[in-house]
Amino acid sequence: MFKFCSVAAAALLVGWSATAQQAPFGIGHKITDAQIAPWNIDIRGDDGAGLPPGRGTVAAGEKLYVQQCASCHGEFGEGNGRWPELMGGRGTLTHDDPRKTIGSYWPWAPTVFDYVRRTMPFAAPQSLSDDETYSIVAYLLHLNDLLPADASLDAKALAAVRMPNRDGFIVGDPRPDVRAVPCMKDCKKGEIEILSDLAKSLGVTPNQRPKD
Amino acid sequence: MKAGRRTFFKRGLAAGGVAALATQHPKMLAAQGGLDGKPLEVPDWTKMLGPGVTAEPYGVPSEFEKNVVRRNVPWLTVSEQASVSFTPLQDLDGIITPSGLCFERHHGGTPTIDPEQHRLVIHGLVRQPLVFTMADLVRFPSVSRICFVECPANGGMEWRGAQMAGLQFSHGMVHCCEWTGVKLSTLLDEVGLVPQAKWLLAEGADAAAMTRSLPIDKALDDVIVAYSQNGERIRPEQGYPLRLVVPGWEGNVHIKWLRRIKLGERPWQHREETSKYTDLMADGKARQFTFVQEANSVITAPCPEKPLKDKGFYEIRGLAWSGHGKVARVDVSVDGGRNWQSAALQEPILSKCLTRFRLPWRWEGGPAFLQSRVIDETGYVQPTIAELRKARGVNSVYHKNSIHTWRVNVDGTLDNVQIL
Numbered sequence: 001m002f003k004f005c006s007v008a009a010a011a012l013l014v015g016w017s018a019t020a021q022q023a024p025f026g027i028g029h030k031i032t033d034a035q036i037a038p039w040n041i042d043i044r045g046d047d048g049a050g051l052p053p054g055r056g057t058v059a060a061g062e063k064l065y066v067q068q069c070a071s072c073h074g075e076f077g078e079g080n081g082r083w084p085e086l087m088g089g090r091g092t093l094t095h096d097d098p099r100k101t102i103g104s105y106w107p108w109a110p111t112v113f114d115y116v117r118r119t120m121p122f123a124a125p126q127s128l129s130d131d132e133t134y135s136i137v138a139y140l141l142h143l144n145d146l147l148p149a150d151a152s153l154d155a156k157a158l159a160a161v162r163m164p165n166r167d168g169f170i171v172g173d174p175r176p177d178v179r180a181v182p183c184m185k186d187c188k189k190g191e192i193e194i195l196s197d198l199a200k201s202l203g204v205t206p207n208q209r210p211k212d
Numbered sequence: 213m214k215a216g217r218r219t220f221f222k223r224g225l226a227a228g229g230v231a232a233l234a235t236q237h238p239k240m241l242a243a244q245g246g247l248d249g250k251p252l253e254v255p256d257w258t259k260m261l262g263p264g265v266t267a268e269p270y271g272v273p274s275e276f277e278k279n280v281v282r283r284n285v286p287w288l289t290v291s292e293q294a295s296v297s298f299t300p301l302q303d304l305d306g307i308i309t310p311s312g313l314c315f316e317r318h319h320g321g322t323p324t325i326d327p328e329q330h331r332l333v334i335h336g337l338v339r340q341p342l343v344f345t346m347a348d349l350v351r352f353p354s355v356s357r358i359c360f361v362e363c364p365a366n367g368g369m370e371w372r373g374a375q376m377a378g379l380q381f382s383h384g385m386v387h388c389c390e391w392t393g394v395k396l397s398t399l400l401d402e403v404g405l406v407p408q409a410k411w412l413l414a415e416g417a418d419a420a421a422m423t424r425s426l427p428i429d430k431a432l433d434d435v436i437v438a439y440s441q442n443g444e445r446i447r448p449e450q451g452y453p454l455r456l457v458v459p460g461w462e463g464n465v466h467i468k469w470l471r472r473i474k475l476g477e478r479p480w481q482h483r484e485e486t487s488k489y490t491d492l493m494a495d496g497k498a499r500q501f502t503f504v505q506e507a508n509s510v511i512t513a514p515c516p517e518k519p520l521k522d523k524g525f526y527e528i529r530g531l532a533w534s535g536h537g538k539v540a541r542v543d544v545s546v547d548g549g550r551n552w553q554s555a556a557l558q559e560p561i562l563s564k565c566l567t568r569f570r571l572p573w574r575w576e577g578g579p580a581f582l583q584s585r586v587i588d589e590t591g592y593v594q595p596t597i598a599e600l601r602k603a604r605g606v607n608s609v610y611h612k613n614s615i616h617t618w619r620v621n622v623d624g625t626l627d628n629v630q631i632l
Contacts, residue, residue, distance in 0.1 A: 023402045027351050028342035036335055039472055042413055042423060045481025082290040093496035098607050100487065108481045115483040118421040125320065125419045169490065169500045177603045180593040182543060182585065184552045192548040192581055193632040196373030200627050205377040206285055208517060
C-alpha cells in the first residue's frame with residue numbers, strides 16, 4: 001500500500017499519468033541477471049543462497065592455502081605476526097583476551113566462502129576460482145576441526161556445516177542498556193578516584209609533530 | 213605549493229645571504245613585534261607582492277598549518293590498506309570537517325575509480341533491476357544534509373583504560389560533512405520494491421568489495437546515495453564517486469565506492485556484520501546489528517595537544533552528537549563530575565550532526581578534571597565508563613561513548629585519564 005501511494009505521489013509530482021508499475025522518473029537502464037552476473041557474488045550466510053556450483057577438497061585447499069594464504073595467516077591458520085589468526089580460540093570469548101576466529105566466532109560457514117572469494121588473497125582479491133575457493137574454505141574448516149582431512153566441499157555440504165558459535169549472537173539492539181541520571185550538584189564525595197592514567201607513560205601514542 | 217616561502221628565500225638570499233635570512237624570517241618577526249615593549253614590525257609579506265590568482269587553481273591550507281593532518285596509529289593495524297587514519301579534532305573549529313581531514317577507514321585501500329565507468333546496480337527483490345551511470349544519478353531530485361559519520365570503533369582502544377595521550381586518537385574517528393545526492397528511497401521507487409524486500413545489501417567497488425546489510429525501514433527513511441561532500445564531488449578516500457550516507461548509524465554501513473544494492477528478505481550475515489562490527493559482551497554473547505551511534509561528546513579545547521599556557525580565561529570548547537537525533541544539552545564539569553554546568557550550544561543544532569558547545573572558564577593554575585556529558589533529544593544521557601563496563605564488560609571493541617576526562621596538571625598539560 002505504502003509502495004503504491006509513494007509511487008503515485010511521485011508520479012503526480014512530475015506530472016505523469018503513470019500507473020503504479022511505472023518508474024517515476026524513467027532514469028536508469030534496464031539490466032538482466034546475465035549482465036549483473038559478474039558482480040552478483042554475494043552469498044547469504046545463514047543458508048548459503050548464492051553459492052556457486054563447484055567443489056573443492058581439504059587436500060587441494062592445503063596446497064592452495066600454503067601458496068596463497070600462509071604468508072599472512074600462518075601455515076596452520078595461527079596468524080603470522082599481527083595478521084589475523086583463522087583457527088583456534090574456542091572457549092575464549094569470555095576470557096580477558098578473547099580470540100575471535102572462524103572456528104570460535106563466525107556463526108555461518110557460507111560467510112567464509114563469501115569473504116574469501118570477494119576479498120582474498122589480500123593483494124589479489126577476486127582472483128580465486130570457485131573450485132579454489134571451495135578448497136581453501138574446506139581447509140580452513142578442517143583447521144578448525146569442522147571437516148575431516150579427506151572431506152570435499154560443495155554448496156550443499158558448506159551450507160550444512162554447523163559453526164560452533166552459531167547461537168552466540170544477540171540479534172536486535174538492546175540499547176539503551178545504560179540509563180544514566182544527570183546529577184548537577186555535589187554528585188561525588190571525597191577525592192576523585194582515578195581508574196586509569198597511564199596514557200602518557202604507556203608511550204603508544206604516535207608522534208604528532210609534522211613530518212618534514 | 214610553497215610559493216610564499218620560496219619567494220622569500222630567494223629574496224632573502226639576494227638581499228644578503230643566510231645570516232640576514234635568520235634575523236628576518238617572517239615567523240620570528242611575528243613572534244616579537246609589538247610585544248614586550250618592542251615596536252610592531254612591518255613584515256616582509258607586506259612589502260612584496262604575493263602569488264596571483266592562478267598560483268593555486270585548487271587552494272591548499274597555509275604552509276603554517278602543516279601540522280593539521282590526519283594521522284594513523286601504526287601498531288593498531290598490520291597494513292595501511294586495511295587501516296584507519298584519524299581526524300585532527302584538536303585543530304578544528306565549528307562543526308564541518310574539511311574534506312581532506314576526514315578520518316579514513318577502509319579495508320582494501322582507496323580505489324581509483326573513473327566516474328565514466330562507474331555503475332550502480334539495484335536488483336534482487338525488485339520489479340525492474342536497473343543500472344545507473346553517474347550522469348543518471350545526478351539527474352534525480354537531489355537532497356543535501358549535514359551529518360556526522362563515526363566509526364563504531366571510535367574510542368574502542370580505551371575500553372580497558374586510558375591509552376591514547378591525545379584527542380586525535382581518542383576521538384578522531386568521527387567527521388561531519390554536508391552530503392549531497394539522491395535519496396535511496398527515490399532510487400528504490402524507481403526499481404520498485406516487491407513486498408518481500410525487507411533488507412538490502414550494499415556493496416562497494418573497492419578491493420574489499422565491502423558489504424553490509426541494512427533494514428528496509430532505514431533505507432526508506434533518510435539514507436542518501438551521495439556524490440558530493442562539502443559542495444564538491446566526494447574525495448577518493450571517502451568513496452568517490454558514490455557512497456551511502458546512513459545518518460546516525462555506524463560508519464561501516466556508509467558503504468563507500470558504492471556499486472551495487474541488492475534487495476532481499478533478511479540480512480546476508482556477511483563478515484563485516486558477524487566476525488566484525490559485533491559487540492562481544494562479558495558473557496561471551498555478541499550483539500549484532502547495533503547500528504545507531506549513541507550520544508557522545510568530548511572537550512576539544514583544551515586537550516593534550518592544546519595545553520593551557522597561563523592562568524586566566526579560557527573557553528572550554530567541545531563537540532557533541534547523537535545518532536538518535538539532536539543534541540538537547542551538554543553539561544561540563546571542571547571538578548571531575550562533582551558539579552556540572554550546562555554549556556552554550558552553537559547554532560545550528562541539527563539532527564545526527566556534530567554540535568559545538570562552549571563554556572567560559574577561569575583556570576587558577578590548580579589541577580582540574582574536565583568532562584562533558586551530552587543529553588540528546590530522546591533524553592538519553594551519556595554514561596560513565598564505569599556504567600558502560602558494568603553493562604557490557606571490556607571486550608565490546610565497538611560503541612564506547614562514555615564521558616571522557618582530561619586531567620589538567622599544574623603545569624598546564626593535560627592527560628587522558630579515566631575516573632570513577
